[in-house]
Amino acid sequence: MLLGMAEPRSDRQFDSVFHRPQRGRRSQPALSRERIVAATVALLDRDGATALTMRKVAAELGVHATSLYWYVERREDLVDLAVDEVLAGAAAALPGPETPWDTAVKETAHGFYAALTAHTWAAGFAGSRPLIGPNAVALSRRIIGALQACGGSDEEQAVAIRAISNQIIGAATTAVALRTTSSPPGTPDAALSAAVTASDALAVGNSYFDQVLDLVLAGIAARRGT
Numbered sequence: 001m002l003l004g005m006a007e008p009r010s011d012r013q014f015d016s017v018f019h020r021p022q023r024g025r026r027s028q029p030a031l032s033r034e035r036i037v038a039a040t041v042a043l044l045d046r047d048g049a050t051a052l053t054m055r056k057v058a059a060e061l062g063v064h065a066t067s068l069y070w071y072v073e074r075r076e077d078l079v080d081l082a083v084d085e086v087l088a089g090a091a092a093a094l095p096g097p098e099t100p101w102d103t104a105v106k107e108t109a110h111g112f113y114a115a116l117t118a119h120t121w122a123a124g125f126a127g128s129r130p131l132i133g134p135n136a137v138a139l140s141r142r143i144i145g146a147l148q149a150c151g152g153s154d155e156e157q158a159v160a161i162r163a164i165s166n167q168i169i170g171a172a173t174t175a176v177a178l179r180t181t182s183s184p185p186g187t188p189d190a191a192l193s194a195a196v197t198a199s200d201a202l203a204v205g206n207s208y209f210d211q212v213l214d215l216v217l218a219g220i221a222a223r224r225g226t
Helices: 033-047 054-061 065-070 075-086 101-117 122-126 134-149 154-180 190-194 198-202 206-224
Strands: none
Touching: 033 054, 033 075, 054 065, 054 075, 075 122, 075 134, 101 122, 101 134, 101 154, 101 206, 122 154, 134 154, 154 206
16 A cells, blocks of 8 residues: 555554554563564564464564464554564654755655665565554655645645655565566576566666656656746
8 A cells, every 4th residue: 555645544444553552561471562573574584475474473482372462463463563663764864854845755755765675575565554653654744744845735745745655665666576586597487587677677776766756856846836
């Protein structure tokens, strides 16, 4: 799913781990949401998205699966928490309020993109789940605030928000897909890898993400006469 930047109220109808009150730690076993999230990210980095289950995360922590249900209700909670965790660094490095609107959008979007492409599983989950964790919200609000500073009608702002959102999620998903489909000659996936064009392969680089983003920002500025 998109960043949720264009529909800021839609998360209120969504049952999310971020909307439920956290329970306190239990003395036995000595678990916490933070430990569960760290174990989830480690499992996803090592074994990929298809390996994620409550049972496997419990095994990663050396506990029984039923112990996790005090902190999370289902696999989707693990997904949402893990994605928001990998966005923490980008959310902690937001451009300041004095930054020009286009620079603020570009820096925030680049941090968002870099975080999603740093983990091969993150972009896919980000494209299919509402991003309403605190770090994702902080990033989205910074982009929204910068675009609002540029002016324009509500409709123009909504279109701009959607364009930036699509660029971040779409480019991250494509970059990860191209990276993971590269296979050595002679392997079953070699034919698929060979079908990727040179321009597609070049587009994986961050510089191409930046250049596409520059085109989007130039279009926004031209449309608003700034």
